[in-house]
Amino acid sequence: MPSKLCCSRQKLKRHRGAEGGSAATETGCPPSRAAGARGRGGEGAKNRASAILLLSLCALCLGGNPVGFAQIPFGQVVSVEPSPALTLKRGAQLDLPLRLIIRGGYHINSNSPAEDYLIPTALSWNPGPLTVKSVAYPKAEAVKYEFSSQPLLVFSGAITVTTRFAVSPDAAPGEARLAGKLRYQACNEKMCLPPKTLDVSAPVRVQ
DSSP: OOHHHHEEEHHHHHOOOOOOOOSOOOOOOOOOOOHHHHHHHHHHHHHHHHHHHHHHHHHHHHHHHOOGGGGSSSSHHHHHEOOOOOEETOOOOEEEEEEEETTTTOOOESSOOTTTTTOOOOEEOOSEEEEEEEOOOOOOEEEEOTTTOOOOEOSEEEEEEEEEEEEOTTTTOOEEEEEEEEEEEEOSOOOBOOOOEEEEEEEEOOO
């Protein structure tokens, strides 16, 4: 009703202006509440659409395309679970299991890859209070991928690499930390990434 009253007044002003010989003035009617609501609703929809588009572009930048180094999802492809503290006696031997978690959609080459150009998974330890006797890897899977002409020997999911240590009879008692490196090459179904090296460690106590 306010808009109808405004328009009626406008017509009346133009009529009186014409009778008095003066120029009629155009005052215009204010937009209705419904029109204003429609305008605000349209702006809100545009803002929401812009926000959704921005989030989609960010997702593509972070990892939407699995092909190419720059588009690989950020973060580690392989993570190493923390090792529990181990207590060892001088002159004894002990197995240290190291559990590796490989991100879904990826695999790493086994310690003995089927192709010469692939980098093997290798766990090594720095010299310390313990002597490395052996490193045992799990059995690899034979899987065929698009980028290879023959099945590859790979690890995927969660695996455990076990190192057998020997403690010298004259080792100094007390707490120590074993330090080493895990070198691996991760791949997905399309391509392989550059090799990577992770630092690994384990707390020990020699009695």
